[in-house]
Amino acid sequence: MINSYWLGIMTQTGIYLLAVLGVCILTGFTGLFSFGHAGFMAIGGYVSAIAVKYGDLPLVAGLLLGTAAATLVGIAIGTPTLKLRGDYFLIATLGIGEAIRMILENWTFVGGAKGLTDVGKGISFPLVLLIDVVVIFMLANFLRSKHGRNCIAIRENETAARAMGINIFRYKLLAMGISCALAGLAGALLGHYMNYLQPTMFNSVKSNELLIMVIMGGFGSLTGSIISALILVPLPEVLRIGSAQEWRMVIYGLLVVLIIIFKPTGLMGYKEFSAKGILAFFSRLKKNAFKRQPKGGE
Amino acid sequence: MKKVIALLTAAVLSVSLLAGCNSDSADSGTIRIGFVGPLTGDSQPWGEAQLNEIKLCVENLNNNGGVLGKEVELFYYDNRADNIESANAAKRLIQEDGVCAILGPNASGAANAMASVCDENSVPMIATNATNPSVTVDDDGNVRPYVFRVCLTDTQFGESIASYAYSEMGLRNVAILYEVGSDYSMGLEQSFTASFESLGGTILTTEGYKTDDVDFRAQLSAIKELNPDAIFLPALYKQIVLATNQARELGEDAIFLGTDSWFSDDVLAAAAASVEGAVFTAAIDTESEELADIKAEYLDAYGEEIDTMGTTGYYGYDAFMVLIAAIEKAGSDDPTAIRDALEGITDVEGCIGPLSLDADTHNTQRVVAITTVENGAFKTISLYGGSK
Amino acid sequence: MFIQQLINGLAIGSVYALMTVGYSLIYSLMSFTNFAHGVVVTVCAYVGYFVLTFFITNIPVGILVALVSGVAVSVLIELSTYRPLLLRNAKRLYLCIAGLGLSIMVENLIIIILSGRFKSYPSEVLSLGNLTVGNATIGIIDLVILLVSVVALVCLEVYIRTSKDGLAIRGASFSLDHASIMGINTDGLMIKVFAIAGALAGIAGFFCGIKYTAYPKLGSSLTNKAFISAVLGGLGSLPGAIIGSFILGILEVLVSGYISSTLRDVFSFSLLVVILLVKPTGLLGKSSEDKA
Numbered sequence: 019m020i021n022s023y024w025l026g027i028m029t030q031t032g033i034y035l036l037a038v039l040g041v042c043i044l045t046g047f048t049g050l051f052s053f054g055h056a057g058f059m060a061i062g063g064y065v066s067a068i069a070v071k072y073g074d075l076p077l078v079a080g081l082l083l084g085t086a087a088a089t090l091v092g093i094a095i096g097t098p099t100l101k102l103r104g105d106y107f108l109i110a111t112l113g114i115g116e117a118i119r120m121i122l123e124n125w126t127f128v129g130g131a132k133g134l135t136d137v138g139k140g141i142s143f144p145l146v147l148l149i150d151v152v153v154i155f156m157l158a159n160f161l162r163s164k165h166g167r168n169c170i171a172i173r174e175n176e177t178a179a180r181a182m183g184i185n186i187f188r189y190k191l192l193a194m195g196i197s198c199a200l201a202g203l204a205g206a207l208l209g210h211y212m213n214y215l216q217p218t219m220f221n222s223v224k225s226n227e228l229l230i231m232v233i234m235g236g237f238g239s240l241t242g243s244i245i246s247a248l249i250l251v252p253l254p255e256v257l258r259i260g261s262a263q264e265w266r267m268v269i270y271g272l273l274v275v276l277i278i279i280f281k282p283t284g285l286m287g288y289k290e291f292s293a294k295g296i297l298a299f300f301s302r303l304k305k306n307a308f309k310r311q312p313k314g315g316e
Numbered sequence: 317m318k319k320v321i322a323l324l325t326a327a328v329l330s331v332s333l334l335a336g337c338n339s340d341s342a343d344s345g346t347i348r349i350g351f352v353g354p355l356t357g358d359s360q361p362w363g364e365a366q367l368n369e370i371k372l373c374v375e376n377l378n379n380n381g382g383v384l385g386k387e388v389e390l391f392y393y394d395n396r397a398d399n400i401e402s403a404n405a406a407k408r409l410i411q412e413d414g415v416c417a418i419l420g421p422n423a424s425g426a427a428n429a430m431a432s433v434c435d436e437n438s439v440p441m442i443a444t445n446a447t448n449p450s451v452t453v454d455d456d457g458n459v460r461p462y463v464f465r466v467c468l469t470d471t472q473f474g475e476s477i478a479s480y481a482y483s484e485m486g487l488r489n490v491a492i493l494y495e496v497g498s499d500y501s502m503g504l505e506q507s508f509t510a511s512f513e514s515l516g517g518t519i520l521t522t523e524g525y526k527t528d529d530v531d532f533r534a535q536l537s538a539i540k541e542l543n544p545d546a547i548f549l550p551a552l553y554k555q556i557v558l559a560t561n562q563a564r565e566l567g568e569d570a571i572f573l574g575t576d577s578w579f580s581d582d583v584l585a586a587a588a589a590s591v592e593g594a595v596f597t598a599a600i601d602t603e604s605e606e607l608a609d610i611k612a613e614y615l616d617a618y619g620e621e622i623d624t625m626g627t628t629g630y631y632g633y634d635a636f637m638v639l640i641a642a643i644e645k646a647g648s649d650d651p652t653a654i655r656d657a658l659e660g661i662t663d664v665e666g667c668i669g670p671l672s673l674d675a676d677t678h679n680t681q682r683v684v685a686i687t688t689v690e691n692g693a694f695k696t697i698s699l700y701g702g703s704k
Numbered sequence: 705m706f707i708q709q710l711i712n713g714l715a716i717g718s719v720y721a722l723m724t725v726g727y728s729l730i731y732s733l734m735s736f737t738n739f740a741h742g743v744v745v746t747v748c749a750y751v752g753y754f755v756l757t758f759f760i761t762n763i764p765v766g767i768l769v770a771l772v773s774g775v776a777v778s779v780l781i782e783l784s785t786y787r788p789l790l791l792r793n794a795k796r797l798y799l800c801i802a803g804l805g806l807s808i809m810v811e812n813l814i815i816i817i818l819s820g821r822f823k824s825y826p827s828e829v830l831s832l833g834n835l836t837v838g839n840a841t842i843g844i845i846d847l848v849i850l851l852v853s854v855v856a857l858v859c860l861e862v863y864i865r866t867s868k869d870g871l872a873i874r875g876a877s878f879s880l881d882h883a884s885i886m887g888i889n890t891d892g893l894m895i896k897v898f899a900i901a902g903a904l905a906g907i908a909g910f911f912c913g914i915k916y917t918a919y920p921k922l923g924s925s926l927t928n929k930a931f932i933s934a935v936l937g938g939l940g941s942l943p944g945a946i947i948g949s950f951i952l953g954i955l956e957v958l959v960s961g962y963i964s965s966t967l968r969d970v971f972s973f974s975l976l977v978v979i980l981l982v983k984p985t986g987l988l989g990k991s992s993e994d995k996a
């Protein structure tokens with residue numbers, strides 16, 4: 019039914035979704051913007067690639083190592099930088115993303131600018147889908163937990179949160195860790211999906227795209243980021259006409275400005291989908307279609 | 317969270333439903349071929365030249381009866397010089413459009429990305445301008461069964477200019493300025509260094525710059541200190557313009573050496589005085605009489621010269637010719653048969669002479685044109701048979 | 705070679721300075737990072753190209769036109785993008801993101817309208833020759849850039865120290881809200897500040913266009929350097945911005961010349977991160993409290 023081309027698109031969407039969710043956690047729920055998340059994807063990707071290609075480890079081990087490496091680097095970098103103010107942190111992440119890419123370009127062991135070929139395959143759509151579902155489940159739970167609520171509190175008003183006794187730094191670090199872990203996992207999956215890695219695949223344009231997707235979806239909402247990714251990742255493939263790609267970026271830029279000005283909370287705002295909401299929506303449809311009296315309640 | 321999972325599944329299913337119906341690829345009426353190249357972005361001039369030339373070739377061929385009695389249909393996609401887009405474009409060509417072979421791409425990174433796709437789907441690709449050796453031969457020395465190319469490799473280019481510089485020009489001390497983020501530039505730097513040193517020359521220093529850099533004075537000042545006979549600059553047209561102008565401004569008047577990326581009117585337009593006397597290997601001798609027809613046709617059809625920005629248009633022609641020859645030899649448009657025919661194919665009528673693909677490496681041998689800039693214009697001064 | 709590298713560094717630093725001062729001015733007044741600053745530089749580089757190529761090949765004229773365009777573009781950006789946000793007291797981070805969005809939009813628009821290929825200024829302007837001082841050479845154009853930069857920055861400093869507006873700016877840089885309470889027209893002030901920053905950025909764009917050709921990513925690639933210079937010198941301090949720019953220019957050149965040209969940018973960014981960690985206020989910056 020579905021040919022490998024579209025399956026490939028869906029797989030890529032599923033992979034980038036993880037990175038977007040990572041940025042979402044960091045930005046949406048802790049209020050920190052990162053301009054360099056593609057760098058963490060790169061770390062995850064390359065570590066996993068090296069493990070599988072040169073260490074002869076199985077794919078799963080590679081993925082785990084990649085994720086772990088990105089998390090560790092994220093925490094190591096986060097520890098000093100998270101103490102900085104918002105826009106300083108932003109510039110620092112910009113620098114880090116670029117620095118990671120430049121180091122990879124210069125390092126012949128990992129292929130340098132030429133990249134690393136034949137890093138190992140084995141990523142299928144069902145695998146990515148499974149990972150996505152598990153991660154979303156875990157994140158949703160996290161956000162409802164005390165820890166999640168603390169993160170949201172920090173986003174809303176840091177000083178007030180501190181006054182409530184929340185250890186700001188620890189939670190920021192936690193959010194950073196989770197966010198880098200997801201980015202690393204996404205990078206590792208991407209590498210093995212493409213069977214090839216090159217530092218240019220993780221440049222600042224990619225970091226910006228991740229951020230844009232989160233902003234558009236609404237950085238207080240997991241659902242928002244998911245919808246955003248589902249639409250925006252396949253979009254270049256759907257729009258294969260002439261200068262469409264540049265226009266796409268123009269529109270993104272414009273949308274970001276408009277969203278920030280008019281609805282900074284993005285598409286979904288702070289809301290998530292709820293079962294009640296969906297059922298209410300459908301029952302309203304049903305009511306109008308068949309003109310029956312509703313049984314009661316929504 | 318259950319609702320979130322529900323949402324995700326719903327979205328996925330709807331995407332798959334929308335995408336479910338793929339076009340019927342088993343159309344026996346035409347021979348379908350594909351092209352992937354940069355049609356937007358910095359590399360656009362090259363991709364465009366190739367695509368335009370290939371379109372002309374398709375038209376000509378169809379007017380003359382096509383191949384195997386059928387017309388050729390060309391499908392093409394822009395890869396924006398991005399690796400992931402290249403892989404997607406390749407998949408789309410194979411899965412959606414049902415092509416039997418792909419021409420392109422124009423860059424080694426993209427070619428590496430597409431190689432996996434082509435190998436997996438058993439559809440051959442003929443890279444037009446991907447010069448990194450690893451495109452056709454992987455790190456373990458195994459040739460990639462479905463990847464071929466009609467251009468020379470970085471190794472061959474580097475060797476030819478190094479040889480010429482040492483033997484014919486008598487240069488002994490050369491400094492290199494290369495782009496660190498570019499596999500093209502790094503590959504050339506490595507092969508030039510290896511060749512030049514093995515001949516007995518000395519590389520005084522190797523300075524690098526980052527991909528978006530525009531100021532090279534620090535590196536050029538360091539190079540000037542060492543007083544080189546020549547400076548090897550395997551860069552793209554913008555950096556060539558800037559680096560050469562800045563070098564001359566600093567009072568550095570060594571000769572510049574380069575490779576095929578130097579062959580661009582933009583370089584002459586913006587840096588004619590600075591590049592006067594530079595020597596580089598153009599991929600093809602553009603002054604050759606044999607190219608006259610191709611040039612005239614292209615000018616006629618598109619209103620501009622095929623080689624204003626480089627020689628890639630000619631590669632498009634060659635790639636197409638090789639493919640058609642292979643289809644004829646295979647007697648069918650079955651991708652695997654075409655692949656077998658491509659391996660070790662010989663004496664294809666290329667744009668400037670017979671073309672053969674080596675059975676072991678899927679690479680080719682070509683004669684390069686040692687070109688110089690004389691009085692603000694390009695001039696071929698020698699032909700150099702590629703080694704290995 | 706050291707003298708030559710020093711000269712190279714000064715030349716590069718003077719261009720950085722023009723960008724950094726404008727950026728630092730905005731930061732000191734409004735405490736946010738103007739990511740759209742690069743837009744002004746890029747646009748003015750193109751404006752300069754068109755004027756010099758199609759109208760009159762004359763550098764002073766070019767500088768003037770670029771300056772005026774810079775003011776226009778910068779004020780336009782402020783009014784259209786930042787003003788609505790500032791009016792609703794949006795978080796500073798939002799302003800950064802809006803700036804980013806704007807810069808992506810304009811960069812891609814330029815690619816669509818004008819093509820991604822670089823536009824080189826007329827060769828009469830490019831080949832002004834050079835001056836040899838001992839072992840070192842300096843391009844005449846670099847001397848011009850250095851001169852204009854110094855003049856512009858001195859004028860700015862004088863303006864800030866002596867004029868009434870300058871006093872207002874200095875006062876407002878401590879607290880915008882308090883300044884408005886004191887009767888300063890902060891809206892007008894913001895426009896003035898953006899205009900000044902725009903003028904400097906416009907000149908910077910023109911010079912960058914001459915030296916590096918006009919291309920879509922010109923502004924954004926240099927904006928990063930402006931940040932680093934501003935942080936190095938101390939965000940919020942104009943002399944700091946200037947000093948920071950020259951130090952960065954010289955350091956970059958020295959690292960490139962004596963250590964490794966390939967790792968120069970890794971060095972710059974690492975320096976940035978280190979400064980942010982060790983002394984976020986930079987060399988001359990004033991320490992700012994964490995605002996709620």
